[in-house]
Amino acid sequence: MNSNKKFGFTTTILHSDRQNPIEHGSLHKPIHTSVAFGYSDARKLASVFQGKEPGYRYGRQGNPTVSALEDKITKMEDGAQTICFATGMAAIGAVAQALLREGDHVVSSAFLFGNTNSLWQTVNLLGPKVTMVDATDVANVEAALTPQTRLVFVETIANPRTQVADLARIGELCRQRGILYVVDNTMTSPYLFRPKDVGAGLVINALTKSIAGHGIALGGSVTDTGVYDWSVYPNIADSYRRNPPAQWGMAQIRAKALRDFGATLGPEAAHHIAVGSETMALRIERECANALALARMLDADDRVQAVHYPGLPGHPQHALSASLFRAFGGLFSFELKDGIDCFDYLNRLKLAIPASNLGDTRTLVIPVAHTIFYEMGQARRAEMGIAESLIRVSVGIEDPEDIVEDFRQALSA
Numbered sequence: 001m002n003s004n005k006k007f008g009f010t011t012t013i014l015h016s017d018r019q020n021p022i023e024h025g026s027l028h029k030p031i032h033t034s035v036a037f038g039y040s041d042a043r044k045l046a047s048v049f050q051g052k053e054p055g056y057r058y059g060r061q062g063n064p065t066v067s068a069l070e071d072k073i074t075k076m077e078d079g080a081q082t083i084c085f086a087t088g089m090a091a092i093g094a095v096a097q098a099l100l101r102e103g104d105h106v107v108s109s110a111f112l113f114g115n116t117n118s119l120w121q122t123v124n125l126l127g128p129k130v131t132m133v134d135a136t137d138v139a140n141v142e143a144a145l146t147p148q149t150r151l152v153f154v155e156t157i158a159n160p161r162t163q164v165a166d167l168a169r170i171g172e173l174c175r176q177r178g179i180l181y182v183v184d185n186t187m188t189s190p191y192l193f194r195p196k197d198v199g200a201g202l203v204i205n206a207l208t209k210s211i212a213g214h215g216i217a218l219g220g221s222v223t224d225t226g227v228y229d230w231s232v233y234p235n236i237a238d239s240y241r242r243n244p245p246a247q248w249g250m251a252q253i254r255a256k257a258l259r260d261f262g263a264t265l266g267p268e269a270a271h272h273i274a275v276g277s278e279t280m281a282l283r284i285e286r287e288c289a290n291a292l293a294l295a296r297m298l299d300a301d302d303r304v305q306a307v308h309y310p311g312l313p314g315h316p317q318h319a320l321s322a323s324l325f326r327a328f329g330g331l332f333s334f335e336l337k338d339g340i341d342c343f344d345y346l347n348r349l350k351l352a353i354p355a356s357n358l359g360d361t362r363t364l365v366i367p368v369a370h371t372i373f374y375e376m377g378q379a380r381r382a383e384m385g386i387a388e389s390l391i392r393v394s395v396g397i398e399d400p401e402d403i404v405e406d407f408r409q410a411l412s413a
């Protein structure tokens with residue numbers, strides 16, 4: 001495979017490992033479990049430690065199986081470099097740990113994955129200040145900027161209410177002001193959307209979700225798209241400034257976050273994620289088609305109060321989503337009319353499973369206010385537009401008629 005030619009998304013992932021020679025003609029990068037890497041020349045060991053030559057030092061900082069996955073994700077995002085972490089949260093935490101200092105300011109979308117919301121509260125207590133805004137309108141982001149704002153953080157489609165950030169305009173604003181733009185692409189995945197196209201400097205993916213798809217391994221990643229000019233970022237330590245500026249951010253994240261906090265992705269998990277990623281485009285196509293069919297069926301039923309899905313014409317960012325994303329994603333949420341208990345409804349489903357994950361091949365449902373958004377309390381839920389009866393659906397790859405019929409039959413008590 002000629003690496004200079006651009007192939008399609010799935011072709012590129014399938015043939016990624018073979019870009020470099022693999023022992024015995026193996027088609028998959030093997031699972032390398034060794035923690036240490038030996039060198040016959042001690043000078044070479046020193047030179048690898050000093051960053052003068054490529055090579056592995058110790059399993060916490062890098063591993064050949066994990067590197068092969070990092071290469072795949074870099075290709076998916078059309079980026080420059082990727083670092084994998086044990087989970088998606090570890091990847092987001094790494095950006096905060098490695099790049100923020102006391103006195104810094106962050107502007108974040110208020111519509112966030114629950115644990116990211118909690119993480120920003122913790123960061124707020126440690127020194128940097130975080131302002132949460134409604135990022136569906138760039139004006140709110142702009143109004144919150146201060147001279148100390150180091151980064152702007154948004155998700156693409158927010159989970160569970162599916163608000164879509166004003167992605168392109170926020171990217172343009174960050175570019176004008178030299179601010180690092182960090183986009184959590186988990187909900188769209190690099191198949192539906194590439195944040196690099198709207199000026200993101202760093203892209204987060206929770207690999208646990210659509211990229212792996214099977215729900216058998218946790219993982220996260222940070223990709224540097226190559227768009228951001230690190231020479232204007234103030235918090236880079238002298239030791240990382242010895243590299244070319246294009247590498248400053250990732251050099252500091254790999255050392256200060258991955259090496260020092262140690263949320264390393266294991267080689268077995270990296271292998272599981274890599275295998276899952278081969279079928280990602282096929283799965284996502286089916287999930288998006290199923291989600292649209294389900295959202296339309298529920299939206300047309302008068303026992304349903306509201307359906308939140310960017311693929312429906314009534315969604316506030318329907319046109320924006322159509323212009324940005326290849327399809328509208330595999331996640332939606334809905335509210336039943338008063339008088340229909342959301343727990344009773346969930347218990348009548350025969351296929352969809354009450355469980356907390358998304359991007360799985362199986363359809364999963366969860367009563368949001370009582371589970372994943374319980375800890376934050378009702379006031380914060382109301383601010384985030386989360387009704388107490390909201391049900392989140394992560395749509396799987398079941399046969400369309402089966403999954404639509406399951407949600408339909410559960411409507412009749």
Ligand SMILES: *Cc1c(COP(=O)(O)O)cnc(C)c1O
Pocket residue numbers: 087088089090113116155159184186187206207208209218219220358
């Ligand atoms: C799941 C998720 C995360 C966290 O990923 P984990 O692998 O569960 O830590 C972060 N952001 C979004 C949008 C997610 O859906």
